[in-house]
Amino acid sequence: MKKLLLITGCALLAATAVHAADATVYTDSVEKILKASCISCHRSDKKKGKLDLSTYESLLKGGRSQAKGKPTVKAGNADESLMIKLICLPKDDEDHMPPSDSKAHQVTDKDLALLKWWITDGAKKDTKLADAKLPEDIKATAEALSKKQIAPPPPSKSGDTDAHANKSKHEEEEDDDDDE
Secondary structure (H helix, E strand, O other), X not given: XXXXXXXXXXXXXXXXXXXXXXXXXXXXXXXXXXXXXXXXXXXXXXXXXXXXXOOHHHHHHOOHHHHOOOOOOOOOOHHHOHHHHXXXXXXXXXXXXXXXXXXXXXXXXXXXXXXXXXXXXOOOOOOEOXXXXXXXXXXXXXXXXXXXXXXXXXXXXXXXXXXXXXXXXXXXXXXXXXXX
């Protein structure tokens, strides 16, 4: 029995080491932030603002704002990325993302620093965590996220009165554009 536990433990350690070597900044860190904070409203079957953040390709495609010259993610320029602008708004601002009264996790300062670094570095999908030239504090956040299992918050049910059910000014302006 002890031998079996030892073999199992060694196999788990080897798998973890292989994962750490293959971990990418996007898949193993950034995507987990999006999953925890954004996916409940911005996914393939529920695209608030016509924005799907469930895949790398759909993230870069953007939503309704992209067509108006407001990219969700502007590779190389976090300050011009709408996602960052909306996350950085005061939590009581109706356009703050994720809405403060939603079930989604608020983006922490550490997570925000990682998102900004990733976008500024070119928003690449395949940058290995081990090869990324991350500042130490951001690297610690990325490594911690890469080891975490993160489930998205539950989707809002119809009839919920949380922020998902109420449109922000930003979303109302985008809905007005659908008629054009």
